[in-house]
Every structure is written in C-alpha cells, then in structure tokens.
Amino acid sequence: VNRHQLGEFEEIVMLTVGILYKEAYGVAIIDEIEARQNRKVSIGALQTVLRRLENKGYLTSEFGETTNVRGGKRKRYFSLTSLGSRILRETQDQRVEMFRAIPRIAFPKS
C-alpha cells in the first residue's frame, strides 16, 4: 500500500485531471486548480508532476488536433489510467476512513 502513496499536489493534479475529463491539458488544469483551490500553480511544478505521474503509470496522455492558436503547437490531453483511478480511489477511501476514525470528542465545539 505504501508504494502508492500520493503527494498532496499529486493528488490535486490527479483529481483535476479527472474533473476535466477529456479536456485536461496544461493550461486548463492550471486554471481549474487555481479556480477551485484559490492558489497559484506554476507551470514548472505542474508539468514536472504530470510527467512523474505519467511515468508511474497513473496518467496517460495523447496529442490533440493542431490549431492556429498556441503558435501552432498541439495540446497534450491527460487522462486517468485504470491504475491511476484505483490509486486515487484508494487514497480517497483512506482519507475518509481516517476522517471517520476521528472520535467526535476530538473536534472542538465551534
């Protein structure tokens, strides 16, 4: 189980790739994270993580159509692999399980 530990940013990226389904390419991912999380994402950090996740086999990618915008450069669309979605689910289950395991007394009254 430990082998598949996801980092926090990795997890966010994978979630976003999932959210954007079929439309998950660099700029869209950044926009989505920035909109949902209200935090700045640098393209350097994102791209490094995307490639790392791809190398681990959690994500897969393919080129889109050539367009006239973007200086004629194609987009690379990322999507979750079955391994990736299993890991993501396991991670979420772990979180939820752990969250549930917190005794109610531990939460200060708000």
Next chain:
Amino acid sequence: MNSIPHIQPPKFFLRFFRWFCDPALAEDIEGDLTEMFEREIGAGNITKAKLQFSVRILGLFRPGIIKKVGRSSLNHPSPMFKNYFITSVRSLMRSAGFSTINIVGLAVGLATFSLIAFYVYSELSFDRHHEKADRIFRIVENLRTENEELFQSTSAPPMGPRFLKDFPEVESYVRLQQWNLLAQRNDISSYERESYIADSSVFDIFSFKLLKGDKKTALREPFSIVLTESMAKKYFGNEEPVGQTLRMDYDNYKVTGVMEDAPENSHFRFSNLISFSTWSRNNKRAEDNAWFWNGFHTYVLLREDASVDNVRAKMKDFLERNVEKGGMYYEDLPLQPLASIYMAPPRTWENGSRGSMNNMYILSIIAVFILLIACFNYINLATARASRRLKEVGLRKTLGAFRRMLIAQFLGESLIITIVASLIAIILVWIALPPFRTLVESPLNFSILPNAWMVASVILALVVFIGLLAGAYPAYIISKFQPIQIFRPSSKGIFGHNALRKVLVSTQFIISIMLVAGTLLVYDQLDVVRNQNLGFDKEGIIVVPTNGDTAIVNYLDVIKNELKQVPGVTAVAGSTSTPGQSANNNYTQIEMTDGKMSPTNINFIFIDHDFLSTYQIKLLAGRDFQRDVKSDDTTAYLINETAMKDFGWTPEQALGKKVRGRYEGKIIGVMKDFNYRSLHTKVEPLMIAMTRNVGRMSIRLEGKNLPATISRVQKKWNELIPYLPFDYSFLDVEFDRQYKADKQLGKVAGVFTSLAMFIGCLGLLGLTAFVVERRTKEIGIRKVLGASVPSVVILITREFIWLVMIALLVATPLTWYLISRWEQNFTLQAVINPFRFVMAGLAVFLVAWLTISVLSLRAANANPTKALRME
C-alpha cells in the same frame, strides 16, 4: 484577438526553453506557454505578459523537464569523463615544462600551417568569383613558324567574332587589350598602365559590378570609359564622375560608368575599361582580317548546355576554313578555363601577374612538414613519459577500466593539448598575418574565404585530426600496459617503442636538413640569376615612360642633350620597350641564304641611336646605327646572335641581308645576345629597327649619390616637359621583379625553415630533458666512479649524433632530386653544390647539439651526491 500575433514572446527566453527542454515534452509545454501568454496579452498588459512568460520558463528549468544527457550508458561515464579531465589537467600541470614544449610546438605548427593554407587557398581561388567562371574560356594560340613554336596568350581581333559565328556553343565573346595612357585632369596627371579596351559584353561575361551607368550602353560609343571606384576617386574626388570627361593621352574620354574595383584575386586587374569602338572605328580592316596580329586577349562564354570538348573537336576544321597560311601556321587554338589561367605556365604576352603552381606545391609540403614535426614532438614526449602514467593506468585497469576507455582518456588528453595549442595558434596567426602579407606580397583578404561556418568547421576538423594523429600512438602504447608491470618493471615491455622514437627524431632531422639545404640551394640559384651576365649593364639605369609624347618625339635630340647636361648623367636613350618587358612580335620577311624572301614572326625592339651605347650592348659584326648615315633611319636593321644562328648565317653573312618589315632595308649589324626578357626563357631571335616614336627613355647615371642626381634630372625634366610625370623606375629593380615569385619562395622558405628548426629543437630539448632525468642516477654513479664531464656529455649526445648522420644520408638525394627539378624552370641553372648539404647537416647538427648540450652539461656538472641521495 486579431492584434495578438503581432506581439511575440521574449525571444531569448523562448530560445533558452527550446534549448534545455526535453524534446519529448517541448511541443505541448511551449503551446501552453504561448496560450497563457496570448491570454495575458489579450488582457492588455504586455509588459506583465512578457515578464510572466520569462518567469515561467525559469520555473521550468528544473530536473524532469531539462533534457537528460547520456542516460543510455550502463556505467555512467560522465563522472568518469570528469575524472579523466581532472587527471589529464593534473598531469599536464605536473610536467609544465613538457606540456609547454608540446603546446608551443603545436601552436607554432598550426599557426604556420594555417597561414600557408590561407595563402595557397587565396592563390588557388583566382577568378573563381565570377558567376559564370566555369563557362568562360580564354582563346590562346599555338603558332608554328619556320624556326620555332610560339605559345601565345593573345589572339587575333577577328577570332572572337568568328568563334561566335561558327560555333553554336559560343554564347558571347570579349576582346581586351591593355593600353598605357597618361590620364590628366586638373593638376593630377599620372600613367594608367592598366587601362583596357573591351567589348561591351565584358559585363555580361565577367561578374564585374557596375555601380553607376548602364552595362548595355556604357561601352558602346567611341571614347567611352568606365572607371573603377578607386580611379574615379583619384581623379574626381567626391564629384560625380559620370557624364564628365577625362583627358587620356591626346583624347577626351566621356565617363559613362563607375564599377567596383576588380577583386584582388583576378588574373588581370585594371583601373578602367575603354569602349572597343574607340580602337575599332579606325581599324575596321584589321578588326576583320588581321589573322596574324595577335594583339588581343579573347575570352568566350559557352552556353550552359555546351561542352568545351565539342568545340575543341571542331577546331581543326575551324582553322582550315578561316585562317589562310602565311608565314606561320596555327597549330592549335587551346581554350583555357578561366580559373586555370592564373596558375597555368605563362605564355607570351600575358596580361596581369601569374602564380606558380610549383611554389604552391613546395609551400604546401613545407606546411605539412612543419605540422608533422610538431606532431612527432608530441608523440615522442608522450611515449617517453608514458612510464610516468604507469601507476595511474595500472590502478585504473585494476579497478576494471576497459582498454578502450583508457584510449579515449589519452586521446582526450591530446585533444585538450591540441585545442589549447589551436587557441594560441589563433593569436599567433593574428599577430603574424600583417608581416606574412608583406612576405608573400599578397593582400590576403578574409573576404576571399568561404562563409565563416565552413572555415570554422575546417579548423575544427584540423584540430581533431591533429589531436588524433598525435595522440593515437601514445594512447595505444599507454593503454597496453599490464598492471603487473608496475611491480615487475622489465624495461622491455615499457620502453620497447624506443625504435619508433628514433625513427621519428631522425625524420625530423631529415626534414630539417632538407629545408635548410633546399633554402641554401634556392638562394644559390637566385644568386646565379641575379649575377648572370645579361649582355647589357643593368646597374644605374633609370627608365622614364613617355608614352610616345609628341613633344618628345619631335624634339628627341634636344631633350636628350639637355638631360645629358645634368651632372651625373652619362647617357640617354629612347626606345619602344626596355629589357625586362615583353618585346613586340612582328610579321617580317627576311632574305634567306638562297636569296628568297622568307616570311617569319620575330621579336622586335625599336630604338634610337644611343640605345646600344647606353645599355653597353656589344656588336659581333657590322656597326650600330649612326647619326651621320641618314639612310639608317629608314633602312637599317640589327639582329641578335640567336637570330643569326637560327637563319644559319655567320656574322659576316648576316650583314647586308634584305629585310622587309616596317620598312625595306638591310641588316647592318649583329649584336651579342642579351637577355631582353627574363632568364626563365632562353634568348629568342630579336630584330632591332630605328624609331623616333620612343615610349620610354633610359637614363644612365653614375656617381655615388644617385638620389641627388635623380632629383636634378627630375628638375630638368619638369622644366622641359612639365605636363609629363617623371615616373621613373630603376631598370635593375624592374628586371629583378621578374623573379618575384622565385625570390618570394626563397624568403618564405627561409622563414619557415627557421620555424621548423625551432619546433624540432623544442622537441629535442624535451627528449633530452627526459633522458637526463631518467639517467640522473646513472650519471651520478659514473661521476663518482671517475667519469669526466665531456664523457658524460658524449654519453647523452651520442645517440643523436648518429641520427643526424643517418638523416643527412637520406636527405641529400631527396633534396638533390627536388632542387634539380625546380631549377629546370631556369634556362641558366646553378650547379648543385654538395658542400651545401654538408653545411645544412652541420647547421642542423650544431643547433641540435647545442640544444642537447645545454641540458646534458648541466647534468654532467651536477654534484653526484645530489643525484644519488634521492629517495
């Protein structure tokens, strides 16, 4: 969104990104960057967009995005390379002396090589700059007369037009003839020796650039002239020359154009071009019919699809159809490719200067020799010092280094040395280029080189080649060590390559001796040429051109008398040409022994009464022209000894023979041969006739203070003929100029011989140092046991003496052969003096011995206790 494409992201950062980014990732990331950039531009803030773009790229410069280097290797050699580099640098630093010798030797070698290569390249680049160069050919003539075969560079005026008519392959032709005109404007007057008349097609055939004027019409009308930029500047300064007139000799020429100066590497250069019609409008008959008047250089342009062989195949037929037989026959009309003219053996009446292919070969050989000597130094020192690296190599092998890795290491080391040397060589070339230009008397502009990338890659290839050449053998030897030899150093296994070192050193000696002996012999030959009895006295004569000025022609005797009055002047003579120039070759009929008039072509010089006495030319029979024999002016001829022999006469028989040339007359005298051309050609038959139309005045001076005499003559000249420039030259200097290429070779060979010796000595110094170092203990023990200083010195030098002896034996026949081949260029050849080889051998030996002795004496004089106390 329409305005977006106008704003480009910062170029520098984009380029940086493309450089470092892993190519597998580059496309979509760059797309993302562009998209974000365009979006921010769309939002309106350009500065911010650019800033953000750059910041993002800097943010991408991180592992994972940067492309990976050398990831494929199993044994991760990149830290190993670093280690190789460090050990190489350390070992170079540790033996700084040896490294310096290697680097300096290679640097000087490379610098010399590049200089010579540059020069040779520039000499071989002649005329290749014309766009249609491969389609341009010069028509030259091989003629046969009764007595000889003539190889002329010139052709007859109808030749070009008839070629165009008869050969469908010929697209166009141009005829050129050199004129020497006195140009005058305001107070500037000077001789334009390089004026040419040319057909207007000259601009279509050659790629000379016309800056002003219309190339179709510029050379159409008579008395039109196109000036080169430098001539335009000379006479018109900053004025607009086009449309103005320029006085040349007695005519006014209209300037119809200005062109770029002809490039330095053109086989003929000119200061201006004059319309062909200037000449042909009064010479229509000659232009159409003068098949035996070879007064023009004719160039033809072939059509793009035509082959020169087709034209050549039809030549015999062409000659039969067009040229009727006169006193001589056209043997052949060869077509010289434009680019080959400069290096081809010169024919008579060449236009412009000529190079010498021989000299190119000799220089190239010297260049390669010098580079070889430098490489041998490296090989010698590196193999000699290989034992020093024994421990390192042993350790590496023990730890599992493959042999090929070691080879790579040592090749890398020689590459490092070569690269450092080449950097120094670049500085050396930079410093040496100006004096080198003077030495070879060539402008050597960088503009003649192809583009910079070509040059850079050639240099790089040279550096790598030299690095590998020098490093290959040492790398092979060093990598062969077995680790066990460190502990059991049998001298055989490690130092078995001694024989090779001896071969290399003696090769260096051979080269040195060849160069020294060769240079000495070249100078011998030049001395023979310079001190040769020319048949006339060339010392103390100055020559002033007059260009057939009418005042001089009309008042020749008066002017000569006035000049003779000047103190220091002993004689004055006028003539059409002076020795050292070409002579006219004229169609003449001469009475043979059987009484028939036989047509022939013979060289002519036209002179006045004082020519023979001024030049001190001797007569074998008969008499000189005499003033009191009035009929001499129109009936008398002189011939030279060679002509007399050619016609099969004795001197007495020659006198009185009829001659039909410029005028009908008789031979009145036979001159002893004198060299009216250079010693490269033998003296040819010559005929001399009288003229008043002098083109050059020869003034013989005496006394020590020539400059003062000359300025007195100049003063007198300016009084008599103020409008004519006193543009004098020394006859002996002019005459010697014919040996320019040979003298140059002597000088260049001398300089490079010393350089070769220098590099060779450096290597020898290194080797001796090494031998001395290795034998320190031996020398110490010998001295303790009572050896004297000389015996120790001899011990060390003995080996080298042998090598010099062997080298001398090998070098002598080689040099002998090469020099005798070279001397065949001269009609008068110096005897090869065997003593020169002894001198060369001695010189090389002496220099080598001195080099060795410095170190071996020090070793011999050292206190033996010091040597023995070590360790």
